Amino acid sequence: MKHLASGRCLCGAARFEIAGEWESFFLCHCARCRKDTGTAHAANLFSSRAEITWLSGRETIKTFQLPGTRHVRSFCTECGSALPSLQLDGALLVVPAGSLDTEVGIRPTAHISYASRASWDDRLDAVEKIDELPS
Known part of the structure; x- marks a missing residue:
């Protein structure tokens, strides 16, 4: 099995x-994923x-499953960064793309739960783009 990717949390633990x-590679717009990330998806x-x-740092990882759902989130207890998790009894590896230090290598497959996206998540391509932090 070839090496695909490497990653870490924000603090490096x-x-x-x-x-x-x-x-x-899914971009999920459901309310649960928006709560998890604090972002649009x-x-x-x-x-x-x-x-x-x-x-x-395996000892710094906490996994939370929303009761009564399949919604799972793993994160570093030191910095709060989203981290990979094994789901469906270990049959599925789910990796937050932002946790990777290497290139993802594929384009997103689809936007999912798109009908429940945030109202401000429309026409983002028209919003000004700034390459650095605004002053």
Whole structure:
């Protein structure tokens, strides 16, 4: 199995490598994912074949599953960064795209739960683009 990606949390406590290939890359606009990320959507990569190896910080990872749902979120307890998780009894690896230090290598497959997107998440391509922090 070839090396696919590596990543870490913001503080660097949790580091990982992934071997295998992505099957899909979804941008989820559901209210739960907006709450998780504080943004317009979650950007997650999915694989039933890839394997994750934790290089450090496994003890800093907490996983939360919203009761009565399949909604799962893993994060670093030090800095709060979203981190990969094994879901569906370990059959599915879900990796937040922003947690990767390497290129993702695929384009998003689809926007999902698009009908429930935030009202301000329309026509973002028309919003001014600034390359650095505004002054």
